[in-house]
Amino acid sequence: MKPTILLTGKTGQLGSELHRLLPRLGDLIAPDRKALDLIEPETIRRIMHSMKPQLVVNAAAYTAVDAAETHESDALAVNAEAPHLLALEAKEIGATVVHFSTDYVFDGSKNAPYVETDPPNPLNAYGRSKLAGEQAIRDSGASHLIFRTSWLYATHGRNFLLTVLRLATERQELKIVDDQMGAPTCAADLAAATTTILAALIADAKSQLISPHLSGTYHMTAAGQTTWYEFANAILDEAARASRNLPWLASATNGRPLLAARVLPISTEEFRSPARRPAYSLLSNARLKETFGVTLPPWRTQLQGCFSPEHFPADPPVAISSR
Numbered sequence: 001m002k003p004t005i006l007l008t009g010k011t012g013q014l015g016s017e018l019h020r021l022l023p024r025l026g027d028l029i030a031p032d033r034k035a036l037d038l039i040e041p042e043t044i045r046r047i048m049h050s051m052k053p054q055l056v057v058n059a060a061a062y063t064a065v066d067a068a069e070t071h072e073s074d075a076l077a078v079n080a081e082a083p084h085l086l087a088l089e090a091k092e093i094g095a096t097v098v099h100f101s102t103d104y105v106f107d108g109s110k111n112a113p114y115v116e117t118d119p120p121n122p123l124n125a126y127g128r129s130k131l132a133g134e135q136a137i138r139d140s141g142a143s144h145l146i147f148r149t150s151w152l153y154a155t156h157g158r159n160f161l162l163t164v165l166r167l168a169t170e171r172q173e174l175k176i177v178d179d180q181m182g183a184p185t186c187a188a189d190l191a192a193a194t195t196t197i198l199a200a201l202i203a204d205a206k207s208q209l210i211s212p213h214l215s216g217t218y219h220m221t222a223a224g225q226t227t228w229y230e231f232a233n234a235i236l237d238e239a240a241r242a243s244r245n246l247p248w249l250a251s252a253t254n255g256r257p258l259l260a261a262r263v264l265p266i267s268t269e270e271f272r273s274p275a276r277r278p279a280y281s282l283l284s285n286a287r288l289k290e291t292f293g294v295t296l297p298p299w300r301t302q303l304q305g306c307f308s309p310e311h312f313p314a315d316p317p318v319a320i321s322s323r
């Protein structure tokens, strides 16, 4: 089977990695926002009708967590209404939807990794919009895989890795939150694992791309846990050791030296931000491993991968066991 795949969000952190990998699985159609604006229902319908993809990979999202507090309807339009329509259209043509969601659907009151069946309770508007998107896809009846991930970053886009590196060229001291626990996940590793899973499903596919019992929600994050403070320290350690010739690093630092000698831990209370964030948002990846035989590397290994000259491996680094 060589499916037609519709990818949204190809300019994003995750979408651009998927855009690189998905052509090996099928015929990829990846319209940018100009060609497929997800706030335009008619455009979604027209593209789904004319392309008739077997697989819809939705990597597009409204991801500005703080801005969503004052623009909740915009977040809902992209994160809930558009996925709902994509899923309804997918259901009609028998396509499978692959969608990404977030650890921010949880409130962080647990102190052991969240499993997929734990009750969500988002603390912020972004989390509410992502939860509504998940629910809309489930309710559509379309075959789907919802992958919840966390603390996503890449060597491009807007993220914590690039912010820390930029600030480290401007300041001698950085103050970073040390009381939120999570798993920073690199978009390249997430895309590689997603591609590995889809490759195995496509290879096994009979009349349907995925059998109904696999349809559902899975947690997919880096292994291990850390805080933003520890993550910032690790970023600066890796950057200090890395070759200054890495193009993305040169661009992130604007070619300037790293000044920051000290990272100071602060509390969430001290770092005021418009959106509340969960204090603890580790996601158990056991279901992903049991179902697909896939585990993502530890967060530190993923970070080191970014600083390696072979940042973009030719093949996905995770192996899938036979189901």
Ligand SMILES: NC(=O)c1ccc[n+]([C@@H]2O[C@H](COP(=O)([O-])OP(=O)(O)OC[C@H]3O[C@@H](n4cnc5c(N)ncnc54)[C@H](OP(=O)(O)O)[C@@H]3O)[C@@H](O)[C@H]2O)c1
Pocket: 008, 009, 010, 011, 012, 013, 014, 015, 032, 033, 036, 037, 038, 039, 058, 059, 060, 061, 062, 063, 078, 099, 100, 101, 102, 103, 130, 148, 149, 150, 151, 152, 153, 157, 158, 187
């Ligand atoms: N970032 C995180 O920390 C994080 C954490 C957990 C889960 N996630 C989830 O992981 C997935 C990927 O996130 P990401 O960080 O890769 O996102 P991102 O870098 O912010 O990219 C978002 C993508 O969505 C596109 N987009 C936004 N609004 C659109 C619209 N109205 N129509 C069409 N395209 C639109 C953007 O296009 P433009 O380039 O044109 O703006 C961009 O390609 C999302 O589902 C997100 O919720 C992210």
